[in-house]
Amino acid sequence: PVQDRYIEIQTLLFTINEINKDPDLLPNVTLGYHVYDSCGDPNLAMKSVLQILSGPGIIVPNYSCGDQREIAVFIGDRSTVTALPMAQLLGTYGHTQISYSAIDPVLNDRALYPYYFSTGPNDYIEHVAIAELVEYLGWTWVIILAAGDERGERESKNLMNELNKHGACVDLIGTLTGDINTDTRTLERIQKSTAEVVVLCGEKFRTKTYFVEKMIKEKTLVVPATWIPGYTFPLFNGSLAFKEGFVIFDNSEFEDYVMKIKEDVLLKDLLTVASSCLTHDKEKDTLLQKVYRVSYRNCSGSKLLQFFGRSYRVYTAVYGFAHAEHDMRSSSGKYCNKCIHKNINRK
Known part of the structure; x- marks a missing residue:
């Protein structure tokens, strides 16, 4: 795993949990999730989308062989290489997609991609x-x-x-x-x-x-x-x-969550390698410096915070969907409950 991908997944889980705990945002609704890694491969991304739509087991296009839980939204992918073919496929089925990083302006064409949205820059x-x-x-x-x-x-x-x-x-x-x-x-x-x-x-x-x-x-x-x-x-x-800027948003629970993530055994090693920051383990520092042939140094907390830069976009993408869903559910009779997830972009 790569440190920023791992952090993005953790941010997704945190946001979903926060929404589920909110009694006013989506009352009587519990959000679940599927997590798939496209590995930056368009073919694997398409296979994952079809797997989610089809359900567990053998992929059967145009059929849902899973349970009756409806798929509300696809969050991702981070790269245009995978997000674009996803948008083409999901648009056919009328499913909403919100990317937090893909920035190709061609995806802004509402005629071609009416179900695609992004929280990333142009x-x-x-x-x-x-x-x-x-x-x-x-x-x-x-x-x-x-x-x-x-x-x-x-x-x-x-x-x-x-x-x-x-x-x-x-x-x-x-x-x-x-x-x-x-x-x-x-x-x-x-x-x-x-x-x-x-x-x-x-x-x-x-x-x-x-x-x-x-x-x-x-x-x-x-x-x-x-x-x-x-x-x-x-x-x-x-x-x-050029490097993407990052936003530290005012959410004390998320800040606490971030601090706990940084203590994750897997993420700690990933961040150490990515940031070239010394740990408190001299043997580990010596080993990593020999393996990666770089010099490590003492770092402040701000050095590590840079790897949480895209977290806010993931957070915003999930909440953007949640508020859109809330608004449609609050509309008096404008949309039937069964059609809500299909009409999320047409409000």
Whole structure:
């Protein structure tokens, strides 16, 4: 498990439990949950969705072989790579989906995805921020490196437009496809370019990070938030990385819950590795430093809190559904109880 994924699951469980204890929000309703790990694989994500819809056992599309408990909402996924095909499938069946991280603007198309919502930021906002950074630093020529797919093409064009608005020119747009020969040629073109700045965009590339690591030694990178902390570069060469901000919201029970989570044996080791913070166990510190070849240091509590940054979005996603459900149940005769979960986006 990865520390931020584990924290997101714990946040989901906390929020559901808090809603179930509230006698006024969803009276006479108890929320349950299924938890599936897509592992960032679209095929596995689709299989998990069909499994939930079909019920336990053999997957039978268009049939529900489980009990009569209705599925109210799907929370997730965190990546557009998996959230997008989920939205396409769930839209067919009229099920609500609320992501807390997928940020591809194409999902904002209400005609195509009427049942999809997100508590995450819009990808294009980051493009504006990158363009303003490039202008501020006086860079006039840059290279864009994107994934060789539909999203990569769409985002690279939008990023180029924003850069042009801020007085920067794009020397070339390179794409990584996962094919070693094609990607090698792309790398060679980038190496020959006189532009010293490479802007990455889109999801973290599904290819060997060798290509990016090699460029770091020769170019200055501008890394989007979708790459951090999914991949940590061994050498930055003066490069800059955007990182999602995090919100510490005023909820004393959640803060207490977070402190208890930090004492979880599994999470404690995950956080130690991710934050490079020393523990109180010298033998463990020595072992981890040898295994991961990094130097550990003493850290304050704020260093660890950064890994709870997306928790608020998970919390908001679940509560957003709960309040929508409450509002519809409170509507006098506008929706029948059996149809409530199907009409959550049509109110």
